[in-house]
Amino acid sequence: MEAGYCNRKKTDGICESVCDSEFGSKSVLSMSRLKCALRGFDLRVLLILLIGVPILIFAIYVHGQKVTYFLRPIWEKPPKPFTILPHYYHENVSMGNLCKLHGWKVRETPRRVFDAVLFSNELDILDIRWHELSPYVSEFVLLESNSTFTGIKKDLHFKENRQRFGFAESRLTYGMIGGRFVKGENPFVEESYQRVALDQLIKIAGITDDDLLIMSDVDEIPSGHTIDLLRWCDDVPEILHLQLRNYLYSFQFLLDDKSWRASVHRYRAGKTRYAHFRQTDDLLADSGWHCSFCFRYINDFIFKMKAYSHVDRIRFKYFLNPKRIQHVICEGADLFDMLPEEYTFQEIIAKLGPIPSTFSAVHLPAYLLEQFDRYRLVDLQAGGKKRCSFYGRWWLVRSELRGFCVCEGFVC
Numbered sequence: 062m063e064a065g066y067c068n069r070k071k072t073d074g075i076c077e078s079v080c081d082s083e084f085g086s087k088s089v090l091s092m093s094r095l096k097c098a099l100r101g102f103d104l105r106v107l108l109i110l111l112i113g114v115p116i117l118i119f120a121i122y123v124h125g126q127k128v129t130y131f132l133r134p135i136w137e138k139p140p141k142p143f144t145i146l147p148h149y150y151h152e153n154v155s156m157g158n159l160c161k162l163h164g165w166k167v168r169e170t171p172r173r174v175f176d177a178v179l180f181s182n183e184l185d186i187l188d189i190r191w192h193e194l195s196p197y198v199s200e201f202v203l204l205e206s207n208s209t210f211t212g213i214k215k216d217l218h219f220k221e222n223r224q225r226f227g228f229a230e231s232r233l234t235y236g237m238i239g240g241r242f243v244k245g246e247n248p249f250v251e252e253s254y255q256r257v258a259l260d261q262l263i264k265i266a267g268i269t270d271d272d273l274l275i276m277s278d279v280d281e282i283p284s285g286h287t288i289d290l291l292r293w294c295d296d297v298p299e300i301l302h303l304q305l306r307n308y309l310y311s312f313q314f315l316l317d318d319k320s321w322r323a324s325v326h327r328y329r330a331g332k333t334r335y336a337h338f339r340q341t342d343d344l345l346a347d348s349g350w351h352c353s354f355c356f357r358y359i360n361d362f363i364f365k366m367k368a369y370s371h372v373d374r375i376r377f378k379y380f381l382n383p384k385r386i387q388h389v390i391c392e393g394a395d396l397f398d399m400l401p402e403e404y405t406f407q408e409i410i411a412k413l414g415p416i417p418s419t420f421s422a423v424h425l426p427a428y429l430l431e432q433f434d435r436y437r438l439v440d441l442q443a444g445g446k447k448r449c450s451f452y453g454r455w456w457l458v459r460s461e462l463r464g465f466c467v468c469e470g471f472v473c
């Protein structure tokens with residue numbers, strides 16, 4: 062038996078010598094058994110390595126991002142926490158009292174307000190944004206480019222749909238900038254190029270010292286009453302970040318309240334620069350909404366996934382498959398199959414899996430609720446052609462939700 066075992070492994074030097082001494086003492090024999098067993102074990106290890114390592118490498122290739130994100134609490138310290146300023150508001154409290162609650166004085170006249178955005182293709186969100194801010198804004202400033210941040214040629218969506226925004230026309234400073242179309246460049250370079258151009262456009266719009274300037278992406282919408290407060294009160298901080306409720310795909314999926322990039326500035330000529338990074342420690346609580354990837358059509362999702370500065374997150378082509386995208390949106394899962402970007406294990410684990418639906422539509426942009434019919438329809442018949450609308454997702458009633466899921470199975 063021993064010999065048979067050894068014979069099976071003819072190339073095995075140790076085993077051969079062991080087999081040669083088959084008739085040696087008992088202790089030698091048991092030693093040799095051990096060596097044979099070890100040798101067999103080595104081969105198994107080798108086999109496991111041969112099969113296992115490629116699988117492991119493949120798994121890391123597929124899920125590497127997840128591994129690094131999960132270990133983030135180890136390799137990255139959280140940024141310095143913001144100083145959160147309490148935010149007081151009720152529609153029936155006078156401005157004088159609201160300013161006083163914040164420790165500020167009320168002004169004789171409000172400041173002028175400039176709302177400046179870089180526009181890509183978020184027409185619906187822009188409509189909601191401008192209607193929300195319209196009563197308080199003196200000048201809308203919008204810049205669009207024929208290039209995405211990633212250097213893909215794009216249509217001038219705003220220009221083509223300008224008539225839809227007639228209500229803002231008399232207060233609009235519109236600018237168009239040609240893309241540079243540099244191949245293989247970091248998307249953040251084109252992005253900052255466009256922000257510098259926006260800086261120029263704000264000046265052309267006629268901004269002067271102490272006017273309020275809102276710096277935010279189109280989908281970061283300050284609530285109207287927040288801007289009203291900041292324009293009416295004296296002594297508000299020179300720069301203030303706005304804490305926004307973070308939604309994904311629609312106002313159905315409330316992620317958290319950690320959006321902070323939007324900011325409001327009391328303009329200082331020569332000093333204020335249009336930026337989208339952290340510029341101060343002050344953060345005004347509960348100041349609006351950030352609805353990421355809130356689009357009507359699957360094609361808009363695909364466009365945004367390819368166009369925005371985190372294009373490296375498309376690690377596999379199938380991420381752009383319309384059916385997959387539709388499924389992900391219905392589930393409230395992640396478009397890029399990523400783990401939550403958090404700094405503690407507790408928070409990462411708490412956020413794993415699909416986002417739970419919220420059933421509150423209290424304190425949403427007024428225009429969204431006023432245009433309820435327009436924003437809720439699951440529009441399956443448009444021009445005789447089947448198409449999907451994700452407006453069903455903007456609304457939160459259960460039956461509406463079911464209506465929306467009729468959408469499943471259609472490719473838009």
Ligand SMILES: *[C@@H]1O[C@H](CO)[C@@H](O)[C@H](O)[C@H]1NC(C)=O
Binds near residue numbers: 152153
């Ligand atoms: C709020 O103010 C309006 C008009 O000033 C008044 O009609 C209404 O009764 C007030 N509501 C509350 C709850 O005080």
Ligand SMILES: *[C@@H]1O[C@H](CO)[C@@H](O)[C@H](O)[C@H]1NC(C)=O
Binds near residue numbers: 207214238239240
């Ligand atoms: C982008 O716009 C600029 C300025 O109008 C123009 O010169 C350029 O040809 C355009 N590029 C493309 C690819 O359309």
